[in-house]
Structure formats: C-alpha cells, structure tokens
Amino acid sequence: MANIIESNHDNPEEFYKSLKEKLEQQHNFPEEYLFKFIVRGDSEKVTEIIRIFDGLKYTLSNRESSKGTYTSVSFQCFVMDADHVIEIYQQVAKIENVMML
Numbered sequence: 001m002a003n004i005i006e007s008n009h010d011n012p013e014e015f016y017k018s019l020k021e022k023l024e025q026q027h028n029f030p031e032e033y034l035f036k037f038i039v040r041g042d043s044e045k046v047t048e049i050i051r052i053f054d055g056l057k058y059t060l061s062n063r064e065s066s067k068g069t070y071t072s073v074s075f076q077c078f079v080m081d082a083d084h085v086i087e088i089y090q091q092v093a094k095i096e097n098v099m100m101l
Helices: 012-026 041-050 083-093
Strands: 031-040 058-064 071-077 098-100
Touching: 012 083, 031 041, 031 083, 041 071, 041 083, 071 083, 083 098
Parallel strands: none
Antiparallel strands: 031 071, 031 098, 058 071
16 A cells, blocks of 8 residues: 555554545636655556546646656646545555555
8 A cells, every 4th residue: 555655643544534624615617626646666556546536637847866866757737626625535445555745
C-alpha cells in the first residue's frame, strides 16, 4: 500500500475523514486539483497511476531524480468534489512503492 506523507492518523479511515474535512474547508469544488506522487524508479508504477486518471481531464508532468531512483508525478485534474479526490487517492494507495503528497 502507498505511504501517505505526514499522516498522523492511526488508520486510513481516520485519515480520509480528516482529509475530506480539510478539502471541503479549503477548496471550492468542482475545480482543478493538484495530485502529487513520488514513485521509486519503476515506470510501470507510473503507468498504473496514469490508468487511474483515464477518462478524466488532466495535465501530467513528471520528473526523475538526478540518480533516477525516484520519479515525481503530478496531475492537474478537474474533480467534482472532495469525495472524488479521496476516491483517486484510495485507488493510488493500492499501488505499492508510491508516496502520496
């Protein structure tokens, strides 16, 4: 399962509940939302993440670390609401060796 950076919650349900509250307070959905991920040097993992965004309107940017150990992947994606954001994060969380920012 993917790591969730700066998560100080005991379980995923608590994390996603807290995330939903923060998203609803800080965003005016529907809107463009920036998703950021760090992948440990495996291009197949990047492809898996891209498949999650199939059918959505997004702009992709990625950058490899200087040694090629990590790849930073960002999606600027149109989402309908906080639940939509959480659904995407939950799908990405199933992919091993992916850190969600």
